[in-house]
Amino acid sequence: MSTVLPSEKVSKLSGREPIVNDFSITVGTANGSGSQTSNTTLLRALFKMGIPVSGKNLFPSNIQGLPTWYTIRVSKEGYLARREEHEIVVAMNPDSFAQDLKDVTPGGAFFYDDSIRLAINRDDIIVYPMPVKELARVVDVPSRLRNYIANMVYVGVLAQMLQIDLDKIQQALEFHFDGREKPVNLNMTAVRESAKWAAENLEKQDPYILEPMDKTSGFIMTDGNTASAIGAIYGGVQIATWYPITPATSLAEKLNEYLPKLRKDPETGKHTFAVLQAEDELAAIGMAIGAGWSGLRSMTSTSGPGISLMTEFYGLAYAAEIPVVIWDVTRVGPSTGLPTRTSQGDLIMLYFLGHGDTNSIILLPSNPQECFEFGWKAFDLAEHWQSPVLVMSDLDLGMNQWMTRPFEYPDQPMDRGKVLWEEDLEELKGEWARYLDVDGDGIPYRTIPGNRHPHAAYFTRGTGKNEYARYTEDNEVWERMQDRVKMKYQNARKTLPKPVIEISDENCSLGIIAFGSTEPAVVEARDQLLDRHGICSNFMRIRSLPSSDEVREFIERHERNYVVELNRDGQMHQILTVEYPELATRLISVAHLDGLPLTARWVREHILAEEEK
């Protein structure tokens, strides 16, 4: 045990009741100054101490210099949503110093780099200056690394003042530097020296302390994009095409990182996969569709502007019934929007993507574990239903570190769908038709280029065709084909991931509906509604669209269903209205968008306001 001060002493010093494992730490730095390392180190150390934590990075669309904030929430109850309160603030950036100072909760603690010579005009908080420059000098590093070390100073100081286990910090650094001793030691030295300095020079006056718990065992800590990438690998991804765009970029980069580790061919050393950076999103999806057509498990990942550009191609994949997986890691639209802020604003566009009559299969993961799961499942669904499958993640889920359940090995064998190879055609004596609904489920059989049977080949097009894939403009054939395709999507409903439903109270008439990364805020809000206001609620998290009967039943069961979401127009509310017009009056939209992850408070207040109407 290497925490420097025992906790008893702290609470005495502060003169207040200690507040243990239930507050938020926000660090204000300049973008590109390397604070990412120190912040995730803090986060991971707390996680290893067994304390539930979440970290949210608020960063500008900029490479270097503009203010950036990182908020770590520790919650002994296990709440992971963003909070609006900042009990502990660390100010490292002169440009955001005033703002940072203002942000401290009354009674909270303010740590700052003492080389920032700005006025501190508050007396309702505890103030701790840190001689960052001096402390950083204890390790001798080249100037380009100086900033990184400077950021380790606050890690050390906080470790001391909040009682973070230095061993855990060491573990976090070892993870970060992949075990490389030199950087770990350099950074640890800075941390230790800073902790030592704090122990010797700062007097604990605030009530916030951290104590080890055991509430993180059985969890891992990762971000959604990493999870999605690894999930795709367990789905057997063969080709991933992409074009750089925040916040989707890291999904492709993680494929680049993990594919060689998990899928190199031991014998030949050859690659049985390809990750291809396209010239733009039009090309990225075109390649993915070509690959899906030729029988590969194929995907592309992008964000809103990319989806917009993929619209025409989506329609082609829909009409030609080509399996392909499209990840939309959403950011704030419309248009270029706020590229570094989170949002669930692409939902309705995905739902109606493409000109003419189209349908969509959309998966909606809520946490990294589910990103992993949908990462592989999306391929099964795409190949099974011979359809593009959209997966909507978002910046908060994709790029922030989440405490999540471990990835689970796929519990189903790969579903490659209805594919006929040479031997199948041999058996059928070559009698098959690409778009014929043999089984009555709306899904025809397909063959794949490279199938050398002389009757295997067919001609693919988006335009009118008959069951035999021959071109036709016959109106009856057209309608028949379209109706079959629509029926296929009706059937698909039943096989998509079911909603997660929590009926806490059989008699409760209030339902709350959410999806994706807003779950933690809603979970917490429900507890608050019950605890503080005595308002019961049941909960449903939708995990896919089009929705299944369970969704209808949940809505039917409740007089008032609040549909909570992170977009301006209440898009899930609109979709549910379209899917269940007869239940429309039971649905109430609770939606807003300001680019920040949802908070329990916002959800609670808005539901309360509606309830009090």
Add this chain to the structure above:
Amino acid sequence: MSTVLPSEKVSKLSGREPIVNDFSITVGTANGSGSQTSNTTLLRALFKMGIPVSGKNLFPSNIQGLPTWYTIRVSKEGYLARREEHEIVVAMNPDSFAQDLKDVTPGGAFFYDDSIRLAINRDDIIVYPMPVKELARVVDVPSRLRNYIANMVYVGVLAQMLQIDLDKIQQALEFHFDGREKPVNLNMTAVRESAKWAAENLEKQDPYILEPMDKTSGFIMTDGNTASAIGAIYGGVQIATWYPITPATSLAEKLNEYLPKLRKDPETGKHTFAVLQAEDELAAIGMAIGAGWSGLRSMTSTSGPGISLMTEFYGLAYAAEIPVVIWDVTRVGPSTGLPTRTSQGDLIMLYFLGHGDTNSIILLPSNPQECFEFGWKAFDLAEHWQSPVLVMSDLDLGMNQWMTRPFEYPDQPMDRGKVLWEEDLEELKGEWARYLDVDGDGIPYRTIPGNRHPHAAYFTRGTGKNEYARYTEDNEVWERMQDRVKMKYQNARKTLPKPVIEISDENCSLGIIAFGSTEPAVVEARDQLLDRHGICSNFMRIRSLPSSDEVREFIERHERNYVVELNRDGQMHQILTVEYPELATRLISVAHLDGLPLTARWVREHILAEEEK
């Protein structure tokens, strides 16, 4: 009066009651064989005889050779919708002969080119062979024109057998050939000789005849794309960018044709407009947006695939509040679809166009007169609301000839919206902010590049910005800006073209809702429902989205509102459900899509089936 046989004689010959001005003529030819000229000549001649007519061209996506049909419906009642019956069929194409023969209504007449040596296996119809080759030889033309003349043969034969005034045919040809004597005479000779041949050689046995009426005065005959183009010219269009695509192409080509006639600068001979063929639709809309930003009345015209490609740019225009008019002349989607068939299938995509939260202003013309009206009005709305404005026409409306009310000169002065020039800024002492809601209507003021006032310039971007057009990622500012924009669209509702409402029966509980080119089918179906089944109905034609209070009131007034449309998924029904969730249960979707214009019969039968449930 130059009809050759008086009508008395005909009815005697046929032995049946004459059927006057109430049947359909369908001509089957090969694509690219020049039948367009003879068919529109027939159509126009009937129109000039005062008989209500409509013409529908059913053509393949092909330049030369594949079967094509043209159907002329004559209706003394003035019904203009497509009918499924073909009383008179003219078969000029061996490839479609069998089909054409099958299509004749029992008791109908079948005219055919006697060089087609195929069996005629029906005895329930009247059959008239025509020696097309021989008759075409009466005029001496170069071989490349031979086809055109051959097609005039059936014009002459039909003129004789149905009693079409040859003077009117001459008028139609004079119009077609812009008064050029030589082609008019050549064609007239063929018509006359063929009519003479028919008079001498064919015995009238069918009951169908045409008689002059006066039900077309006060109408003109034109197609929607021509009307849209001319309407845009009266709206003062300054730049039109486009990329060729059926069925939108002729809209741009008509701008090319009429702009020099109506808008040349008399003094300088310079052009105060530009029509620019872009390299693709991404560029077309980009240019249009750039031009709208720089203060020009700017438009682009395309069809579904082009709209898909314009999705990202639409979002930019939305977010940056740039006026631009976008015409979508829809065809069958999804994806490449059937490019030469009609559909109303892009509606919901237009409604939710762009990633993130967006809104749309959509105008929905129903006939060429309205294409003209919305042609100019769209610019006023775009500049007034500083917004892209979408106008959705379709292939049937855009490319077929419609009998329509004459174009009306705009009844309102041009609305250029809130634009500040040098003198305005002088007065304001340069104090203005691009995105400030000064008037409380959600519409800010703008200046235009070229304004030389030193405070005029501002910086335009899709991303987060404050009222002063300065870049910001502040979450509160973002939400404020987005809420203002949304409010702007809420306000816009009230100023868009109101629905056309026909309350035929104050006590009727059945409403029918339609939009766009399906109006004639619905009008006729309503009459049939009442006449044949005693079912009353009121009618509303929606002319714009988002919809206004009148729409809500109409829906509220009726227990059952049938939303009739030409797409698979009932997209207007979906939109109205989203706009009026509390009225969702009053809305019933009556939708289908097979690429053909809607018929009254289909509408009637589907409403009846629902009513009988």
Add this chain to the structure above:
Amino acid sequence: MATQVNLAGLTKAEYRGHPSTLCQGCGHNSISSQIIAAAYELNIVPENVVKFSGIGCSSKSPTYFLNRSYGFNGLHGRMPSIATGAMFGDVTLKGLGVSGDGDTASIGMGQFKHMLRRNLDFVYIVENNGVYGLTKGQFSATAERGLELKYQGTNPYSPVDICAEALIGGASFIARSFAGDPKQVKELIKAAISHKGVAVLDIISPCVTFNNDDHAMHSYGWAKDHEAPLHDISYIPPREEIMLEEEFEPGEVREVELHDGSQIILKKLERDYDPTDREAAVQILEQAYRNHWLITGLIYVNTDQPTLAEIHNLPDEPLNRLTADRLRPAADTIKMVNEMMF
């Protein structure tokens, strides 16, 4: 009498497609015939070819040849991306694409250029008529400045030169031909199919309906009058004795050996043109552009450039036949992966 078959045991009819629905006399039809002839003479098994196209009259033509090959008629201007993705499925297949000048040089410019950079192993035929056929006669990006079309007026823009674009863009095989010169078209297609890497064939293919006036640079009349072949070209299959109809003096021919051992024999005409010299290629294209010469033949070839499949280190074994056990990491790896997280 037995029907004649080639070395693949197939009759020529087995290389045909559906009947063409293009206009009579359309240049595209002649090119389809030469594709059929080339494939037949190369003894290719049709199942080993995959066809691609964008949208346009030209892009319809894959329906009119090689019925037993797979085909994908994609989106306007987007053939390159679809083909790029599809060719990863089975690297033993040969890709053959037909596009139009509008499809390639207008809407498709970006994808065209980027496919070249990747050196996809692919035959890319542009059926170049200077006009949009399928949408009825608008200027395409290859229409010459000053061209007049019925409803469009006069073209004010300078034309895109497909071969020059291909060369600057890094294509490894570039040729120009004319649909009215069937023998050359056929030999070039054979060579292109044997080339390993991207082969761009810019074939002037007149649109008889919308752009065939004799003074139009994509018309039969103009092309017939102006065609200036760089050489007389013959393709010699691998491992075949060089048996040309004529004997050559030394120095009278150039030979280019392709990756599969086949050879291109170029018989000199007016000039001694070396198609492996990029600088010469740049120069001849520049001169031709400036002087409106319709030079035809093999303009450039580079047999050393790595293909996309090589760049991605793909095995010869078709990726699309890998079974689940080869694609999904084993069950015992999941623990390790979870440990790789934190």
Add this chain to the structure above:
Amino acid sequence: MATQVNLAGLTKAEYRGHPSTLCQGCGHNSISSQIIAAAYELNIVPENVVKFSGIGCSSKSPTYFLNRSYGFNGLHGRMPSIATGAMFGDVTLKGLGVSGDGDTASIGMGQFKHMLRRNLDFVYIVENNGVYGLTKGQFSATAERGLELKYQGTNPYSPVDICAEALIGGASFIARSFAGDPKQVKELIKAAISHKGVAVLDIISPCVTFNNDDHAMHSYGWAKDHEAPLHDISYIPPREEIMLEEEFEPGEVREVELHDGSQIILKKLERDYDPTDREAAVQILEQAYRNHWLITGLIYVNTDQPTLAEIHNLPDEPLNRLTADRLRPAADTIKMVNEMMF
């Protein structure tokens, strides 16, 4: 002491923009400074300039100069179309655009090429760093084959040569420069602004954060070591006495007169390069590409090509100031129009 003003009566500060938020040392910042200097020295009134950009670090830079000019920060790769449309508003304005290599040569290739064909009167600056800055260090299409980047591995594709693309694409003014050579950058910007037609400036502008290793071809180190100017360039405003610091021997300089009467003076260095000779330009670019020479200077100029505004026969009077009566046909025409129908 009075602040110094130029002939437009403006101080240099009046040409500035907001403070840059780019990385310290980013090449883009140096280029912004030279734009400011060039505009100031050309005595341009900022209100007569309109700025455009796409998306990227480079595309952010229009915020950092000419605050009194209008600006439009558009979509990724779509600056050309927005600028093309916007420039129709008022032909008396000068358009100036800043793009990146990703913005221009990856996603923007198609629009870039087609803008050139139209010869829009426009200064098109590519701040070329061979990398995607704003999305944190992926390869752009101009990255050299073999370049290694931290998270991306090794670039396997051949790079796009912006100048060669511009030349083949029909641009009427083409130059290459290097952000570390401020004088040349400035003189070229002045000349480009005075040129009537599209002027493409391909400026190597190192990304110090993601692609500045000395062996990387878009780094400061490499460019400093390899820059090979074609000539020493000076811009002389119209109607100004030629007053150069030095006297020249006859034959020692070349002069190019631009449309507004200004002149570009090119002092010979190693070779006698004639930038009005397209064939020479083709050749030097080809050689430079092959040999990895960083040749800089004015590569090509053609002062005779009609601009887009000329092609469209636009009046000098700004279209965006025409009043309703000039735009809407008179009331009495509607009867005629209805009669034109049937």
